[in-house]
Amino acid sequence: MKCSNTQKLISPYIDNELSEVGKKELEDHIEVCGKCRAELEEMRSLRDLFVNTEKFEAPFGFHAKVMANVKTAKTGRLFWVPLPVRFAEAVIVLVLIVAGVMSGTLLAKGLMPGQARDAVAFLHLEVFESAPPGTLGRAYLAMAEAKNEK
Numbered sequence: 001m002k003c004s005n006t007q008k009l010i011s012p013y014i015d016n017e018l019s020e021v022g023k024k025e026l027e028d029h030i031e032v033c034g035k036c037r038a039e040l041e042e043m044r045s046l047r048d049l050f051v052n053t054e055k056f057e058a059p060f061g062f063h064a065k066v067m068a069n070v071k072t073a074k075t076g077r078l079f080w081v082p083l084p085v086r087f088a089e090a091v092i093v094l095v096l097i098v099a100g101v102m103s104g105t106l107l108a109k110g111l112m113p114g115q116a117r118d119a120v121a122f123l124h125l126e127v128f129e130s131a132p133p134g135t136l137g138r139a140y141l142a143m144a145e146a147k148n149e150k
Contacts, residue, residue: 001029006036010043 006029012018013026030037131137 001025003029003033003036006030006033007039010036010040013040014043014047 006026009018009022009026013023018026030040131141
């Protein structure tokens with residue numbers, strides 16, 4: 001067994017979650033590998049620290065107080081942002097929108113008059129086909145028109 005595989009199995013080994021075959025393989029490796037043996041002992045001593053600690057009861061209402069504080073912290077977060085910062089964000093967005101409109105206008109005016117007229121004509125809805133040929137929509141419209149003609 002490789003050391004990398006052994007290190008992944010040390011915690012399940014300590015918690016008695018390994019199969020008999022897994023335990024045997026880990027124990028065989030630990031007998032020959034000092035590094036993994038030291039890590040196993042370190043993990044056991046760490047577990048023993050937690051197992052032997054004194055347990056305390058939480059005071060009555062502790063859970064409710066903590067949850068109330070969590071809810072307040074979540075909802076109160078927006079009020080921590082100063083008003084000038086929120087105002088500055090709105091101003092920056094408006095400036096970007098205005099700059100975009102102005103640059104689009106300048107670009108359109110920079111085109112030659114014929115090109116600008118062609119560009120505007122290209123954007124009219126009359127240019128677009130509602131149902132291009134060869135589509136299901138075109139077939140449906142043809143069937144509907146044929147039905148209406150009868």
